[in-house]
Amino acid sequence: MIGKFPRRFFLLSGIAAFLSGCASKFRSYTGPEVTRLRLYKSERILVLDGAAGVLNTYPVGLGFAPAGHKQFEGDGRTPEGAYTIDRRNQESLFHLSIGISYPNEEDRAFAAAQGKSPGGDIFIHGGPRRGIDPMNKQDWTAGCISVTDRQIEEIYAMVRDGTPINIYA
Template sequence: MAIKIKGKQTVEQVIETYGLSTRDELAPLFDRSGITYPPKKLALVAFKDTNVLEVWASNEGSNYQLIVRYPIKAASGKLGPKLREGDRQVPEGIYTIIGLNPNSAYHLSMKINYPNAYDLEHAKAEGRAEPGTNIFIHGRAASIGCLAMGDPVIEKLFSLVYATGRDNTTVLISPTDPSKNPLVVPSNAPEWTRDLYDKIEAHYQTINSNRYNSEYSAAKQSSE
């Protein structure tokens, strides 16, 4: 049994409040895509240039299917990876969710594992001792390097990740939709950004294999 600290709430109490309504709203969208709720695997894919977060899910052994898109209410910074504490940049890369905070100042929040091993490797190589930390997907509509989804949406995402399991959830943050646009490295970005973008594109292709087509491949080749 969860113990509630005075003035605080537990993750379980948040799920008790929002879990059933989330299932009622999202389960038909999952059914329409041929995916069970909760799914076996979940991918949250954010595009910085359009401020859109896509929810993808898969059954055991099946391809990922797009379930729903949500607008990102606020995301500070510009295109390009996050490099240091206080640069207000939303990170770019492939992440996991390492914590669910039921008592966030931004209603509810989910912490991602920025800086991950890739981020730390390049920070160390460049002598950046403080690459930043505490990056969340959260509610409200204000951001300093996080993805602010608004309260109703974070209630759904929080409940969905809880139901699926953090270990079964990935977060991909890309400068743009790789199935529509080439990932162009900003002029002031580090040299390794090209490698990062190649990894982002490859990972997104495993999620969104249905939308990758010869037209995009040809467009990318002509831009190189």
């Protein structure tokens, strides 16, 4: 009986270690380089392009007031225009996230001329930890682009900082 305990313990420990590795939110990607992202707000589609064409597409949710270009903090809009992926957050409250370089100089100047803040912290991210069901693609963010947790894991692995993103109405 004593001899069975260590074997059972090591077997169960090995299974637990294997399963915890499977649950990791950090994936690896060895495919073609993502050369550009395109977001079509009206279609709620994010496209990841490579040198040879489209690599993947994802349905998205947007800011709670998605029509038009983001102009001010709190307006609930998702920006439109040419930006870059400029940071990543593995400790995001929304599973994982990659940052978009909003606001740019034009965005800051416009908001300043109106005496307002342009806002910031625009990300592509997963679903919230509680509250809104990320599988429901209704527009619910403060201006970010939302996908499922599994999708942001793929995007996070595929997209590098410095990758351009074009956001269309």
